[in-house]
Amino acid sequence: MPLTPDSELKLAFDPALIPASVHELVGTTLALRPLASDDYTRGHLQVLTILTTTPDVGAEAWTERFEALKRVQDTYFPIVILDRDTDRIVAVGTLVLEFKFIRGLGKAGHIEDIAVDPNVQGKGLGKKVIAALTAISEGLGAYKVFLDCSESNQRELPELGSKPDWNRSSGRADGLDLLSAHYYFVRRLSSRQHSTRNAATSLPVSRCRSMLRPLHQSSTDRRPFRGASSRLPRELKCVACQEQYYLHRKTPASQQRAAAAKM
Incomplete structure (x- = not known):
């Protein structure tokens, strides 16, 4: 046709x-x-x-x-x-x-x-x-x-005249200039593939707390971290595979508005 x-x-x-x-x-x-x-x-x-x-x-x-x-x-x-x-x-x-x-x-x-x-x-x-x-x-x-695009596609962004703005991102590893986060995220430190999750994925703490513990916690202590989000340590580790993460917190809305007003 x-x-x-x-x-x-x-x-x-x-x-x-x-x-x-x-x-x-x-x-x-x-x-x-x-x-x-x-x-x-x-x-x-x-x-x-x-x-x-x-x-x-x-x-x-x-x-x-x-x-x-x-x-x-x-x-x-x-x-x-x-x-x-x-x-x-x-x-x-x-x-x-x-x-x-x-x-x-x-x-x-x-x-x-x-x-x-x-x-x-x-x-x-x-x-x-x-x-x-x-x-x-x-x-x-x-x-x-x-x-908004996947991390695997970020290498194509320079051809389009775009680049990630990490200071204003939602905390997602696949975010580009996003301001939509509503809670804390953790992002992988190393590039090693996670045993059960895609390497491009950032994990909300609300879903991953049972898997994470402070990075410098004793190796014999397998208890996951269960503290409130406001008390989360900066560096975390996956209990299952020892993958390291760091905590990324959303920029407060007041700071977002102040930053946007300067653009």
Whole structure:
């Protein structure tokens, strides 16, 4: 089935917001455009299942959500990349525009829900989606763009002109400029693979307290640390595999606001 022209589609936002330079990135065999009202039939949800649990809610419910996003003007900017030969979606992503009081009523962009069909992974489509959403954000006047990605993908960030801001991160090893933490996290000190968890994972203390103990605790003392979060030692060790961690605490909201006001 050949690609359906944009003129025959009901799109989530004005396609003119996507710069021509971005369209050139995807080449001649693919097409990039805003999400359309009938993209349920082009496999939108199937691609999102690569990212997280995404049950098939049916065409009617999907369309209702599309219309709800479209009604919130100048806020949601979902895009898709399609195969021109099959008219099927192969990559997706969304920009959410946040309206602020700081920076003279400034705006900040949040890049969300990047997913690529496994059959075409490894071709840089995820980076193309991010580049497109970043360009849209800049065109809309956003002073900053927030992106959340896995630690394994952080090596790709310099190509996109991005770098982790550890001082303002949520404490997650996979965080980029995130301010969403609500409790303490621990992050691995060494690069050695944890016996039961992915090396890119940061573990909330609330879930890991039964596994951790102070780093300098006696080697014969196997009791896990069970103190209150406010009394957690700075350096910790996994009881199961002796992996070392350090404690990372969220920056207080007052300090976050003060830092943001200086940007």
